[in-house]
Amino acid sequence: MSALTLLLDALLAGTLVWVAARALAAAELVTGIALFIAFGLLMTIVWVRLSAPDVALAEAGIGTGLTGALLFAALARLRRAGAPDNRGENGDE
Amino acid sequence: MSDAHAAAGALAARALLWIVLAGAGAMLATAVLSLPEDGLGLADETLADLGRTGVEHPVTAVLMNYRAYDTLLEMAVLFLALVGVWSMAEARPRPTAPPGLVLQFLTQLLVPFLILFAGYLLWAGAHEPGGAFQAGAVLAAAGVLVTLSGAQLPSVPRALHRSLLLLGLVTFAAAGVAVQLGGGAFLEFPPSAAKALILAIEAAAGISIGLGLVAIFEGGRPSEPESAPR
Amino acid sequence: MTGAELYALTGIALFVIGLHGLIRYAHLMRKILALNVTGAGVFLVVAALAERGQDGTPDPVPQALVITGIVVAVAATGLALVLMLRVASATGRAELPDPRSE
Structure with a gap:
């Protein structure tokens, strides 16, 4: 593996970890979910890099698309029910 | 202090x-x-018997033949999750306000293509990346779009909807039992019939996965406005 | 270090970050997100090890396991979200009770 591809892999891996950390620490849940979807799309690229196109397809369709839709739908329902997004030590980083 | x-x-x-x-x-x-650097992978074993699995794509061969047990139980897990969701809540009401023009247009444009693409993925799974799960996911995406757009769908009889949700699991198990009755082990597809069996299972599983994921997305059992207490 | 090893270590980092989020945050939606990040880390380790030490042909068995895992993860997430909504409608907040506040 050439140094350049390894550098690109390292860049991708670093972005992946950073986006995951930001998604979990986001102050607003909406931001967190949006970043989580971005995280899923980055995972899709990683699957292709790991020569696993089947997994990439499954991740893009099920892991990212549907999970994102599920999370946003649940958040909308949670807000309608009047539960606060944040309380206590959430999102204070 | x-x-x-x-x-x-x-x-x-x-x-x-x-x-x-x-x-x-x-x-x-x-x-x-x-x-260890050269771990005991199963790549060689997978490829050695690929000709007898009924498909040419190794990952599909693993999912639908070598480790069909996993996939059967996975269908069961999906179904159990759906049962859990249905037992806990009622589906949120479909949006009644007309959706935005963009969503409406995109839904009309995309849904037929998504269904076609799901069919393609199902067929392509035999020899290149694709298969029942990916096809089911694309079907589910189409279903979620339709749900969000608030389109008025012809009402499907409850029994038919539930049968379709179970179709994948039942077809899979029935195929497994059928080959057992034919003298093999449970889910041991004979090479001559494997291709047809796997395609039938994948088609049924794709439909059930797609509908099941949409049902989970709806967040509860379908509400029954006209149902009278029994 | 090879690309596969790099991604295996990335998977471990994701696992640790997810575990941290799972313990640290009280909001159930954040716990569900964290659990999904943890799962993604596990999938990444499994798939990266499938790539490692093979010349050209990755091992299809772990890849199939990961596909199965992704579908199961989504099913579990859907169930968890409904449970979260149930907790929220029962207690008014999407959190588990904090033992320190009692």
Whole structure:
């Protein structure tokens, strides 16, 4: 593996970890979910890099698309029910 | 006074958490890096018998033939999750306000293509990346779009909807039992019939996965406005 | 270091970050997100090890396991979200009770 591809892999891996950390620490849940979807799309690229196109397809369709839709739908329902997004030590980083 | 105390305690707890997690991560990293370079993979074994599985794509062969048990039980897990969702809540009401023009247009444009693409993925799974799960996911995406757009769908009889949700699991198990009756082991597809069996199972599973994921997305059992107490 | 090893270590990092979020945050939605990040880390380790030490042909068995895992993760997430909504409608907040506040 050439140094350049390894550098690109390292860049991708670093972005992946950073986006995951930001998604979990986001102050607003909406931001967190949006970043989580971005995280899923980055995972899709990683699957292709790991020569696993089947997994990439499954991740893009099920892991990212549907999970994102599920999370946003649940958040909308949670807000309608009047539960606060944040309380206590959430999102204070 | 006690505030400062609590803050110091929280800080200490946070530091301790990171120390423990870093230790666990370092242990895992050491374990992964110390694995032998040429691990005992199953790539060669998978490829050696590929001709007898009924499909040409190794990943599909693993999913639908070598480890069909996993996939059968996975269908069961999906179904159980749906049962759990249905037992806990009623589906949120479909949006009644007309959706935005963009969503409406995109739904009309995309849904037929998504269904076509799902069919393609199902067929392509035999020899290149694709298969029942990917097809089911694309079907589910189409279903979610339709749900969000608030389109008025012809009402499907409840029994038909539930049968379709179970179709994949039932077809899979029935195929497994059928080959058993023919003298093989459970889910041991004979090479001559494997292609047809796997395609039938994948088609049924794709439909059930797609509908099941949409049903989970709806967040509860379908509400029955006209149902009278029995 | 090879690309596969890099991604295996990335998977471990994701696992640790997810575990941290799972413990640290009280909101159940954040716990569900964290659990999904943890799962993604596990999938990444499994798939990266499938790539490692093979010349050209990755091992299809772990890849199939990961596909199965992704579908199961989504099913579990859907169930967890409904449970979260149930907790929220029962207690008015999407959190588990904090033992320190009692």
